[in-house]
Amino acid sequence: MVLYTPLPLEIILKGSEEKKGHYLQIPYQGGTLEVELISASRARIVRLYSNNINDYLHPGLQPGTEIQLQWRRN
């Protein structure tokens, strides 16, 4: 990866060695949501994988959106 930016690299990469949070992949119809757990019941969307391009325009599925998780017994 080559970064092309006037910002010093040490500022950009500061903290990149730190431990990352917990990530989950949650299936939903037609695609997968990658989320980062904030607490046991809340998560933040990190990434969306979908074959339906309109999903990428959906405001509720943008990266950074917080979602509520509900745990269910199978």
Next chain:
Amino acid sequence: MGQYSSEEYPHIQDPPLKEPSGTPPEEKQDSSGPSERNIEKLGQLTIPSPDNEIFTLTIIGQIEGHLILPPQNKTTKYEHVIPQLVAVEQNSHIKGALIILNTVGGDVEAGLAIAEMVNTLSKPTVSLVLGGGHSIGVPISISCQKSYIVPTATMTIHPIRLAGQIIGIYQFFEYLDKMQDRVIEFVSKNSKMSREKYKELMFNTSQLGRDIGTVLVGQEAVDLGLIDAVGGLWDAVNTLKELIKANDGE
């Protein structure tokens, strides 16, 4: 902004937020006002309401490439922006795209990818540079049919290099030079600035204290032929509407 419902977005499929039963134990629900929180967190705008036929894409902070940057960076994520642009191309309700830039640059390949996507969009596109459109933000800002810059915005043009690293072998120099050539090529093809002039600005030693390169402020970027005109939000939106009207008339 506020609560979004599927009625407000008839051209978009219902939020697919219920997972099929029987699979993993999580189930998620759309929380209230997701978009507001989203702007606060990531600065990414989403989708126009039905009466608004303009799609706004904001390029903010660092353009993130193949590595996730640490959380103190505000980032534009290419894996989301690229499918969004495909959706804009396909969605018949969206007539044009407004690209707003306030970026410090970022990954060369991700930036060029976004620039090429915007450049080859069949719908009218207008860009507006606010604050800063540095480094790889330059190709993105000129990829639109018409580009604007506000009088106070700056654009830094400098060589591509890896901060703090010494180019030890010739092959590595060649590699960086080739990468730089892709940027120069794109700029010279899509703006009124020539290859030679862009390179000259890149290697200017008289302007930056810690680096070589040139800082262009508002009007200067226009005078040198990089950006089409100095203007603000009204100019950008109005031009886009005119381009949409002309496009519809065909």
